[in-house]
Amino acid sequence: MFELYFLLGLLLVGYVVGQILERSHYRSIEKREAEHIGLATTSSKRPIGEIPRPTRVELVEGACVISIDYFKRFVAGLRQLFGGNVRSYETLVDRARREAVLRLKEQCSAADQVINLRIETSSISKGNRNQVGCIEVHAYATAIYF
Amino acid sequence: MLVTNTEEIPGKQIVACHGVVSGSTVRAKHAGRDILAGLKNIVGGELKAYTELLIEAREEAHERMQAQAAQLGANAIVNVRFSTSSVAAGASEIYIYGTAVTVR
Numbered sequence: 418m419f420e421l422y423f424l425l426g427l428l429l430v431g432y433v434v435g436q437i438l439e440r441s442h443y444r445s446i447e448k449r450e451a452e453h454i455g456l457a458t459t460s461s462k463r464p465i466g467e468i469p470r471p472t473r474v475e476l477v478e479g480a481c482v483i484s485i486d487y488f489k490r491f492v493a494g495l496r497q498l499f500g501g502n503v504r505s506y507e508t509l510v511d512r513a514r515r516e517a518v519l520r521l522k523e524q525c526s527a528a529d530q531v532i533n534l535r536i537e538t539s540s541i542s543k544g545n546r547n548q549v550g551c552i553e554v555h556a557y558a559t560a561i562y563f
Numbered sequence: 564m565l566v567t568n569t570e571e572i573p574g575k576q577i578v579a580c581h582g583v584v585s586g587s588t589v590r591a592k593h594a595g596r597d598i599l600a601g602l603k604n605i606v607g608g609e610l611k612a613y614t615e616l617l618i619e620a621r622e623e624a625h626e627r628m629q630a631q632a633a634q635l636g637a638n639a640i641v642n643v644r645f646s647t648s649s650v651a652a653g654a655s656e657i658y659i660y661g662t663a664v665t666v667r
Contacts, residue, residue, distance in 0.1 A: 427605055434606040442608070464573055471574040476566040476643060478621065482614045486607030509607075516609075533569045539647040539655075551610055553617060557645060559567040 427487050435486030439508065446515050453522045458531040464561055465530065473562040477531070479520030483513040484551035510538065510552060517554040528560035564629055565639035565666065572639060575666040581635040585660035586627030589650060590620040620657045621645070628659050637663035 459465055485493075489505035496503045514536055525531065536556045565572060603610055632640050643661035650656045 431605050431607070435608075438606060438608045462569055468573075474565060474567050474572055474574070476568060478618075480614055480617055480621070482610045482617065484604050484607055484610050487605045489607065533567075535568065535644075537645060537647065539649070551604070551613070553613070553647065555617070555621075555645060555647065557568055557643075559569050561573055 428491060429488075431487030431489070431491075435488055438486075439512070442512055442516075446512065446519065449519050449523070450515070453519065453526065456522055456526065456528065456531060458518070458522065458534055458558070460532075460534045462533050464532055468530070468561075469563045471561045471563055475525070475560050476557065477521050477525045477528075477560045478555065478557045479517045479522070479524065480553065480555045481513050481516040481520060482551055482553045483509060483516070485509045510554075513552055513554040514538070514556070517556040521556045521558060525560035527562065529563045530561045531558045532561060534558040564632065564637075566625075566629070566643055566661070567639075567641055568643045568661075570642050572641060572666055575639070577639075577641070577664045578667050579665040581632070581637045581663040581665070583660055584628050584631040584635065584637075584640060584663045585658065586624040586629075586631065587656060587658040588620045588623045588627070589654055589656045590616060591654040617647075617655070617657070620655075621659070624657045624659045628661065632661075632663040635663050637665055639664050639666045 457465065485505065493503050493505050517536065534556065535558065536554060538552055538554050540552050571577060599612060628640065640661040640663055643659060646658045648656050
């Protein structure tokens with residue numbers, strides 16, 4: 418009986434705190450994305466448009482490790498019985514990718530263009546039944562200064 | 564040393580190629596961090612200790628790659644790629660490779 422209550426308690430804490438944390442993270446992502454909207458970022462290998470001769474180029478990086486909460490992991494486990502979209506993991510990878518790209522942009526806010534943006538995702542820990550515990554997203558690009 | 568992940572450096576000309584250079588590190592997280600991360604797994608969110616760990620590991624691999632390029636007499640590294648793999652439970656390997664060149 419105690420074990421059941423413990424599990425329910427974990428699910429409840431995971432759900433409530435996880436939702437609050439996720440919302441505040443999304444608010445911060447949206448605010449910072451709006452601040453950096455002027456920085457042209459592309460995955461193209463060459464600079465876009467007619468540009469003056471660059472004075473400086475550098476490699477910039479941004480990384481972020483994000484873990485999923487207990488409730489969502491539980492729901493995703495249930496989802497595996499029926500298949501279909503696993504919404505709880507969608508928000509996890511979305512948050513991690515946007516955060517990593519934002520960190521990259523914050524590192525070079527004075528740049529004029531960011532080219533050849535690559536995003537790489539890897540799961541760094543696997544829990545019970547090979548479930549994904551947390552993922553790491555690493556974004557890297559070349560910043561150009563005119 | 565100039566480092567980019569593009570094939571050529573905008574505004575510069577590649578005059579010599581010295582071949583592939585690479586750097587790698589394998590890092591494990593220490594137990595204290597692992598316990599904290601376990602707690603964080605309940606509520607979700609960013610695991611700052613892991614983020615820092617991976618950033619440190621990348622910096623080290625990066626330095627090793629640059630040292631190798633300097634030894635070859637290059638002044639730039641182009642087409643840099645990163646890769647991460649988990650070699651054992653709790654340890655991950657960071658591998659960085661690129662092409663050492665001389666630019667003018």
